[in-house]
Amino acid sequence: MIVVERGTAAGIYLDAAEYDGGLRRVAESFAADIELVTGTRPDIVTEPGELGSTAIVIGTAGRSRLIDEWIAAGKLDVSAIQGKRECYRIQRIEHPCDGVQQALVIAGSDKRGTIYGTYAVSEMMGVSPWVYFADVMPERRTLLDLPDRKLDVSSKEPSVKYRGFFLNDDWPSLGSWVTGAFGDFNEAFYEKIFELLLRLKGNYLWPAMWSAEFSVNGKSHPLANAELAKEYGIIMGTSHHEPLFRAGSEWQRVYKDYGTSNLWDFARNREAITAFWEDGIRRNKDFPNLITLGMRGESDSALEGSDQENIELLKEIILTQKELLKRYGLEQAPQVLAVYKEVEKYWYGTAEAEGLKDWEVLNDVTILLSDDNFGNLRKIPAGQEQHRSAGWGMYYHLDYHGGPHSYEWVNTTPLEKVWEQMSMAYDYGIRDVWIVNVGDLKPMELPVSYFLDLAYDFEAWGTAAMNRTKEYTERWVRQQFGHAADEAAVCGIAGILADYTRMNGRRKPEIIRPDTFSFEHYNEARRVLEQAGKLVEATERYNRLIPERLQDAYFQLVYFPAAASANVLQMQVYAGLSRLYAERGSVIANTYAGLTAEAIERDKQLEQTYNNGISGGKWRGMMSSAHVGYVNWDAAGWSYPQAAAVVPVKGPLMIVDVQGTGQGYTSGTAALPVFTNLQREAYTVTVSNGGDTGFAYEAAVSADWIRLDLPCGWIETGETITVSVDWDKVQGACSGEIVISGAEGAVTVRAEIDWIDLSGVPRGTFVETHHVISIEAEHTVNRISADGVEWKKISSYGKTLSSVKMYPETVAFSEPAQSPYLEYRVFVRRDGEYSLTAYVAPTNHLSPVSGLKYAAGFEGHNPVIADALPPGFEGGNHNNGPWCRAVMNNIHVTVTTHTLSKGVHTLRFYGLDAGLVLQKLVLSAGPLPYSYLGPEESYITSAELTEDSL
Template sequence: MKNVTIVAAGKSAAIYIDTKGKDYKGLKLVANSFAEDVNLVTGITPAVVPDMEELKETVVIAGSIGNNEIIDSLIAKGKIDVYSIKDKRECYKTQVVEKPIEGVDTAIVVVGSDKRGTIYGIYRISELIGVSPWVYFADVMPAKKSELIFSDKELNITSKEPSVKYRGFFLNDEWPSLGSWVTNAFGDFNEEFYDKVFQLILRLKGNFMWPAMWSAVFSENGKSYPLANAELADAYGIVMGTSHHEPMFRAGEEWKNINGQYSTNPIWDFSSNANSITKFWEDGLKRNKGLESLITIGMRGEQDSALKGSEEENIELLKDIIRTQKRLLKEQGLEDVPQVLTIYKEVEKYWYGTDNAEGLRTWDVLDDVTIMLADDNFANVRTLPEEAERNRKAGWGMYYHFDYHGGPRSYEWVNTTPLEKVWEQMTMAYDYGVRDIWIVNTGDLKPNEFPVSYFLDLAYDFETWGVNGRNKTKEYTKKWTMQQFGNAVDEDVLDGIESILIGYTKMSGCRKPEVTFADTYSYINYNEAQRVMEKAIDLENKSKKYYDEMPEVYKDAYYQLVYYPAAASANIVKMQIYAGLNNLYYKRNSALTNLYAELVEECKVKDIEMQAYYNDNMSNGKWKGMMSSPHIGYMEWSPDSWTYPEVFKISLKDGSAMIVDVQGTEEAYCYGTAVLPAFTNLGKESYSIIISNGGNTEFDYKIETSADWIKLNSKQGTISDGIKINVLIDWNKVSETSSGFIIISGTGKTVKVNVTAEVIDITGLPDMTFVEAHDVVSIEAEHIVDKAQKSNVEWKVLKNYGRTLSSMKMFPTTVSFEKAEDAPYLEYRLRVNEDAEFTLTTYVAPTNNLTKKSRLKYAVAFDDEKPTIADALPKDFIAGDYNNDIWCNAVLENIHITTTIHKLDKGMHTLRFYGLDAGLVLQKLVLSKGKLPNSFFGPEESFSIEKTY
């Protein structure tokens, strides 16, 4: 093993790029970027040397095959074998070579199969020296070192070919946040800004981009000259495209700005203004024709709207448009340049056609066009290729979303997409043949850094993170955490940061902050609001703890990558729950009304202060304006409707009045259940009695219990506003169903609270039996007693996926079944307490039908009964249509909920759940007598015998 020195004793190895290479311009940019990385770590800036005569001692030589004289000579002499990367896309090989040329002792040779491969190889060394891809866009500072010395084992590597051909992101919905920051920092969306963006994409091993377009014109906004942005992208090797409604190199804003050059008719309507629009497109092609691009074809209405005709008229109009575009491409010699048509929103209707008009799906004019499908704007794919279509020559793409501006509600603030969801949906897209383009709408880019990294790593190395990536999102999160903070803190803190990233994305993935309200979580049923609030407070506290422990130089990076998205999201949850409690106690005229009003106000202040710190103080004010998006209380799709929660205050009169409620309700009743022989708690472990004051005078309270098995944390005291009394049951003193009561007295008032302790004997029940309590059996999907594989399709666990514990999904994801008896099933064991009619409530992920005619069916059967077939998608379900309330509710609540009815006898039962349609993801099953009480998550999981899974 040989050690190779890049920096030592105040000297650095030089970097050589061949000036005669066709890739010189781009490699020079990246070589300079790499030199800055070395300087950031060591304080020494390597020289970028264009003349090989100046090379000596140790050097870095970078270039692609056929574009670097030294590298080509090493290949010819057999010193470097490039067989494994030659003629492949975007591959590189890094190798230590002794005496590559006269005067040079050692070279680190980075040879690429093409320009992008070489660039990835250079930036791989940047990562090796400790520079994160987020060095600029999240201020992740590398550890300072005086020497950079690596073994040849660390340096010698041959890369894989990327899994997905085009991989990138879309800067969209960029006002007010990204747009404010860009104009503050750079003046406009110009080449100085995009230089930073292009480097980020390449560091993340992406190669494709849709630029910001709300107010910008990418190919005209150059600072030094109009086309500077586009030409810089070409130099870097970034393949540029335009969004789904910006055809032929033309930005959406361009027509608005310059349509007067083409006609007195300003209407963006091909049916009435074809000549002007055609000339407009022709000029776009002439302007950008020499630059590497993916050309968007097709047309949508003005300002991202639908075409105005009937479906049949729009299909024929769209065909006419595409014929015109194809003619223009041929006239400009661009007929062989990659083209893409995006099947987004209403265009999906034109793709499939109607009974009276054949759609674009079978139109041979599109045989050489990549068809880009889309999710439903909430990260659930909505159309995937059927089996006969998956291998089409020009392939398939996917337009995915981490950000969305539109109905039913916008979400443009912080990351709300768990990695588990990205894995589940995008691996399914890949299984269906979507492997040519992956692009994600990342909004303002910040603060979506975490999922952007994952999305591009998944697209680049699908073998590791996709095919073999089930239940690896935790591993990825730890890897990403170490990349950003591994040099700053110890293993325990890294584990803590990992848990925060997982925790806040789980929380916000269940219900986005923009649509969390005072009544989202139940204050009465299942102690739900309290449980959610405790998790939010824990997230907030842990985030702050690790911020305080972070070395000063890493605090800014931690604040923007971890602390802000976690703590600010948790603060919104707290604010809304406090508002709900304020409303609850206002109706009861309790002094606690004012306490919770104050807590809401504290959360408001914190929200404003955290946003201001991000904009004005973090990183010495570098990110001014970046955190400007409204993010709370959306009442309609437009963020203009946002509002902080309404709170109430009461005027406390002289005197006092005792107000008592139990667990958020005025019902004076507590209950608990335990099971023999272990007296293990089942259902509620404790209930809370809230005693509060309805006046402004303190009073003494006293509590007496009727049985020694009723335990309280307080028996007397003084009330000024409110106090919580926890009611616990001493199960060692309860041997059968027992009833008791609590007497609470104060201010001349006496309240009686009934308490019931129920004991169930489970002696002899088999393992994995879930036991009914309080009329409910609730089972998390992964807690099976058995499962059966059919036709090589089997159910597998997706850890941490979904709103509660985890999920179960069928693999492979491309197979459906007509009959329940032919389908793979999951088996559960449970016991009910009496003969009754039960409702089985099924919770599945908010997956859409994967093809136009498919559904999301399943079947359930108890014991030997005939399976009951149900559909998680109601008949009138339309994915992605914000006028469709069924779909809207599914994406806002992140769940599909369906019910079936079953008559069961008292005793043991086996429940089988059959998966019929591909894509179905089961999360939870709840058996209940009658309708479940209102709540967001439903009942917590029931007790089961020896949970050993």
């Protein structure tokens, strides 16, 4: 169907009965979308007689007379959406009435359905939901012809009833931008927010808080924001600690209207607070809201009494609130109680105090559970609890301001984590409210889209559609850049988004330190440095392919978050390397000090470009959050890393690094990591001096199987020599020496080969080398299900490769003999005691009585039961050391011990508690040295693994 041709556009019809309000605004927005694509803006008419030969008819069944006439005449079929919530029908009709040859009809089952359908057509035209908030410009064309195959659509009902996000108003970024662009958090700002939310098929919003007051900040009059939300059909809420329509900051501003005390303490200031709440109800009662009940302490703090006292006080508070709602006819209005942080304890109760969960007063209240502020669910309903009539909700975080540290800069939550956690929430019956804290909103564009799409169409993206996050990301990139990038570029850009988020997910940028990644073990620091460098190269490569029209969008959505995140990691590792080489007395320290300084300057430049250089300065202030070197829970005291340098003095030749281990030698003998005939590694030796004049060196080997790659024989700062083995000349264990000498001395490097005989070792066996067997969880030789529960792989989820988890995920087992298990085949090279280290995703207790238990064992031995959650673990409590370590390191690490004989063994890993996500297993002949990611995967004999293990 041709919508625009040669400067002529089909008119848009909206019934006069629906013209005043949100649908008019959406129709105007839709007309602007058409103009953005074609340069031609269609007229909007309200009378059927004003229609031309081609028309676009927008309206709600039962509200639009023209749509109702065509339904009655059998020309428009809305049977698939009738009586449903938030559905739409898109249909092209030939000759629907006199004078109209064809009409594109967008009919909704209700107002939001009509709006969703209208914006669905905008997406067909190539207009991204992020057209305003990321400056994604659609392809320009003079002919807008929508294919008929796309114009026969009946949408489904959304999977989750209330779907939205929370603007956490975290200064300095969002607040600076809003006040600069709009003057305040007023209706001009919220018009943009509401439109974005509706384009993303959301319907629910927690507005900005702390410094903002939604029902007071209107520009034309105080309630303008609330009135605008009603027009658009947006259901408003308030955050978990802002009851009965009142913003958190309102109380201290107006408390004198209700009494003399400013105490936010119901026990001591009941009458004034009750009157304050009543005014909130009186003010907002006519607007659509999901009403927050309950109460927390001042500024989102805990209540002050004992558990028993606080539970009884909460009951009094809720009874008072419900009585107020009844007084104003709102007793049937939807209500929600947030079980957040310590309130969770009041819900479930303690040994000394009965909780609220069986209190009949709350039977008509949706219970909003929460994650631990770091994307890991805290509790989920079990058994019959899942079927409570008022349902359940989940408050999730992509951004957090609190302990053990805040993260408010760029996205640090991979989509795979969102999928795993929120799919579990849905499977446990949490289907009424999904709200996600997005902080400043930008640059969270991708995860916000994903979260809302998952909530809208769980069937397409949820549990039954495992491992589709890659597909989703490519689809999302195609929506933003597909008309300007070929399929290879789309996949490449999607890979950048996945890689930078995974990098941030393993350690948030704010708390990367110069020594986070080990310089001494597994060449770890240099490996992550190489990964960051490749990420930067990819962002630059695709940046050159993006046309000028989309450069601003690419910078916001891809280039900045990826390049800036990689730069922070590089900055910290460079600083660590400078310190390492300074300790060795090597002038190479100065090189890395210079690179650290360049990275710091790069960080400042990227922020400056975002705030002032793109989109004509549109985003001034939006990217202003401190994001490096946190020393407190918040940004107070943050600093860039301090590099180290040395004063060049003439000194002896030295080896300052051996294969990224941080080992340094000025004399004597250095040792390379042992070569094996299995992995056939090449190792590096960095040679340096402390001088400023440089000097020559030479190297000699004692064995003909040692091969050297000598880049040159003159040292200014440092040279890296690659040492490898000519394997055709080696048939067994042996050793040799490399003597590196210069005018100021010599150092000997010992090279040794550990020849491992694999005769009789079956395929698919992990082999012990360097006293370690490291196994990625997906690389099993067998997976055994039990009672319909089986282990499945979650691709790209975890700190290194992937993860495995039991599905259905709502089942737990009490004994290993009853549970599903994974099998791995290992070859150990000595008799003795081994440690098995399990790396498990940082899941919390999912119920007050559950843990995160598993069992591990070898043939002939009873499996050892362990719990990944240590005694006293309390998810979400920033005073709890084990939880703080888990979320900072993004892993649980648990060790069991096993006595083994030399040879081949079968390791079984049994899942016991629901929610367990295994990422890696490491079997070691002794304790593992420090590293952040653990050893790289070990050699495996020519693989014969399970079907999807590779």
